[in-house]
Amino acid sequence: MSKGASVPREFEDLLTPAGRRILSGRSDVCGALADPRRRFLAVDGLISKGKAEALRRVLEAELLPLLSPMSDPIPPETIWEMEHDYEEWLPKTVRVRTAYLERKRDTAYLRAQELGVVDLLKSESAAAFAEAVVGRKLDRRSGQQVLCYGPGDYAGPHNDHHPENKRAAQGYLDMHLSLASKAVDHQYLVYAKAGHFTEMLPVHGLGFLTIYRLPFWHYTTPLQAKAGKEAIARRWVLLATYLYAPEKAKKSA
Structure with missing residues (x-):
């Protein structure tokens, strides 16, 4: 490991004062996703930019060579095996590099564990933060994943x-x-409203948080690099997945 390469073990250590107010229950953002009709929250300014950049640099230096490609292109049979007009069915397609941090024998997991990435995503303050936003108890047995989007x-x-x-x-x-990285020009989340893909927002910030109440229809546009910066244009995503905690049965009167 490079000297000084480390990651905060608690999500709380990345937060700005505005982020800490959510964690302490003193923010208007608390309970923002309590209404199931609201599908996600996307917000900047809750993560320290300096700490986010330091974290990004650790991922670049230590995890990038260990990621596995995930490439699921459009199957050709979605065209050539069609039998009727206008009956297209498109499965999920994706191209990204990733590491699933539940595969404990993988080299990427072992390195992420050494660096503190696993502890960060499994930390109590990460779960408590997400819990404050959604307004209900979450199962602490979360899933963790690292994604890295490059150009296209x-x-x-x-x-x-x-x-x-x-x-x-x-x-x-x-x-x-x-x-x-600053070399990224743009990448967007497009999502459905009233049954149509009409909504779009940028997700290529540094320390940008999105919290999703799944499922809902959405997609992520191809990452675009700034001119001449294709070799270093990458967007990392640290992902934690939480199931809702089982609700306790109400006692009969």
């Missing part, structure tokens, strides 16, 4: 619904911490 990398339309998982079938929560 994207995630096609998908809804993140998992009907085969009994605990997740009725919804769950994702928290994404985005760490984009």
Whole structure:
């Protein structure tokens, strides 16, 4: 490990005063996702820019070579095996590099554990922060993943619904911490409203937080680099997934 390369073990250590007010329950953002009709919160200014940049540099130096490519292109049969006009069905497509931080034998997991990335995403303050925003108890047994988008990398339309998982079938929560380099020109989240992909917002900030009440339809546009900066244009995403804590049965009168 490079000298001085380290990651805060607690999510709280990345927060600005505005972020800490959420954690302490003293912010208007608390309970922002309590209404199930609101699908996500996207906000800047809650993560220290300096700490976010330091974290991004550690990921670049220590984890980038250990990531695995995830590439699911459009299957050709979605065209050539069609039998009727206007009956297109498109599965989820994606191109990105990633590490699933639940595969404890993988080199990427072991390195992330050494650096503190796993502890950061599993920290009590990360769960408490997400809990404050959604306004309900979360299961502390979370899932963790690292994503890295380079030029042209994207995630096609998908809804993140998992009907085969009994605990997740009725919804769950994702928290994404985005760490984009200055070489990134733009990347957007496009999402559906009233059944149409009409809404769009930028997600390529440094220390930009998005918290999602899944499932809902959305996609991430191909990352675009600034001219001449393609080799260093990357957007890292640290992702924590939380199931809702089981609700206690109400006692009968």
